[in-house]
Structure formats: C-alpha cells, structure tokens
C-alpha cells in the first residue's frame with residue numbers, strides 16, 4: 001500500500017481532496033476520520049495538519065505527502081518536491097504600516113510576527129539582518145495594531161487581508177508557493193506505486209487545463225486549421241460523407257479555446273465543439 005499524507009484542514013485540504021477525488025481515489029466522508037484505506041487503489045491516506053506533513057514524510061513511514069511549498073521550507077524537514085499541483089498559489093512577504101519600514105535593511109532591531117518562523121529565520125540569516133521573531137498561530141495581520149510587532153511576515157494571495165489591516169508589503173517576495181507533492185529526500189525515485197499516483201494527478205492537471213475540440217473544415221483549409229489546433233501529438237483527421245470536407249479532433253489549452261474557435265470559424269470551419277476532458281494519461 002502507498003501511504004500518503006494529506007492536509008486535514010485549512011486552505012489546502014478542500015482543493016487537495018477535490019484533486020484526489022478527480023484522480024479516482026476514495027475520500028473521507030467525515031472530517032474526524034484520521035486514516036482512510038482505499039483498497040481498490042492500494043493506498044492509505046493519513047489526514048494530518050498541513051504544517052506537520054513534511055516532518056512525517058521526512059521521517060520515512062509515509063511515502064509521500066501533499067503540502068504547501070512554503071510549509072515544506074518552513075519545517076526544515078529533509079523532503080523534496082516531486083510534483084507542483086497548481087493550487088494554493090501564494091507569495092510570502094514582509095508587511096508593515098506604510099512608511100514605517102522600507103527595505104530588508106530596515107528590519108534590523110525590529111520585531112516580526114509570523115506563523116512561519118522557519119522561513120523568516122532562514123531569510124534573515126541569509127540577508128545578515130538581526131531582528132526578533134515572535135510566533136503567532138494565525139491572524140498575524142492584527143499583530144501590529146495590537147503592539148505585538150512592528151512588522152509581519154505572512155502568506156499573501158489577493159492582498160485583501162493586508163489592505164483590511166492598513167498594511168503594505170515591502171521588499172521583494174521572500175518566496176512563492178503552491179501546493180506540491182513531496183517525498184523524503186533521496187527516496188527511491190523509481191517506485192512504481194509513486195509513479196502511478198503522480199501520473200494520475202498529472203492526468204487531472206492536464207484534464208483541467210485542456211479541452212477536446214472537434215470541428216469540420218474544407219480539405220483545402222486543413223493545413224491552416226491544423227496550425228491552429230496542433231494537438232499534443234497531432235490531430236485526428238477523419239473523412240466526412242460530403243466530399244471535400246474533413247472532421248478534425250485535437251486537444252487545445254482551455255484558456256485559448258474561445259480564441260481558437262473564433263479563428264477556426266473565420267477560416268470557414270463549422271460545427272466547432274469543445275468538450276471537457278474528465279481524465280487522461282499522456
């Protein structure tokens with residue numbers, strides 16, 4: 001059985017569960033379940049706090065885990081990223097009241113509130129800046145107003161939480177992050193069970209970012225049409241009953257589908273359809 005750590009709560013848990021479900025795995029029905037066996041797929045899921053996942057995986061009893069890249073770095077655990085998952089994208093940044101601190105040099109002697117002491121301590125050490133760090137579990141944006149710190153270091157996605165607290169980022173982003181699959185550093189890179197799990201998740205990522213496009217076009221326009229829809233290998237071309245017409249089928253990036261449909265229509269293609277892809281193996 002493949003043993004997989006998955007986030008039990010927070011920003012990562014919902015999207016991670018949705019992705020695993022799309023990949024065909026069983027998911028827990030009830031948020032108090034700590035372990036779930038999926039015998040059909042020969043995997044066992046351990047629902048753990050996102051911050052602890054890298055620590056469990058590096059300890060070696062669990063094969064892989066889903067966590068945030070920032071949480072992995074923060075933990076200092078001996079684990080590595082094997083697949084980025086494209087959700088829970090964020091940056092990690094310093095912020096303060098406007099005009100109070102400018103660059104990283106301005107941090108000397110200040111107190112920084114954060115839930116990610118590992119990332120902050122590493123960054124300060126690398127930058128050679130001496131500042132104090134105070135750990136808070138969450139709602140870090142309030143720490144400045146309440147006098148606990150002059151600076152915060154926190155996850156920023158839309159910036160709404162900072163704006164609401166009257167704070168402003170400064171300096172370069174400390175890091176970018178997204179949800180990732182991790183394994184213990186130096187673990188067997190050829191484990192077929194891990195490879196199959198990753199292929200399934202990659203299938204979900206592709207299914208989410210591509211659509212299938214079908215259309216009919218006149219044979220003399222085929223080369224120009226195919227240039228618009230080259231597909232992954234090459235498009236499928238089938239003859240139509242009406243002589244001089246062909247049907248074309250190709251995967252196209254979902255984000256570009258509408259523009260491609262317009263361009264194909266201009267070219268004289270008709271019956272242009274897109275359909276969702278539910279799963280795939282490339």
Ligand SMILES: Nc1ncnc2c1ncn2[C@@H]1O[C@H](COP(=O)(O)OP(=O)(O)OP(=O)(O)O)[C@@H](O)[C@H]1O
Nearest residue numbers: 009010011012050068069088089090138155157177
């Ligand atoms: N608003 C957000 N947008 C995108 N990613 C986020 C957001 N908030 C947190 N994350 C990401 O989610 C992970 C943090 O997950 P975690 O469950 O520890 O925090 P949380 O969602 O803030 O939950 P908690 O309420 O326990 O603090 C990190 O990888 C972080 O970058």
Ligand SMILES: O=P(O)(O)OC[C@H]1O[C@H](OP(=O)(O)OP(=O)(O)O)[C@H](O)[C@@H]1O
Nearest residue numbers: 138139140155156157158159160161162
């Ligand atoms: O830039 P934004 O889109 O506002 O998102 C970033 C905020 O989201 C997270 O907070 P969360 O809601 O998880 O609360 P927490 O601070 O208690 O962790 C994070 O800690 C930031 O506060």
Ligand SMILES: [Mg+2]
Nearest residue numbers: 010011138139
């Ligand atoms: Mg949070």
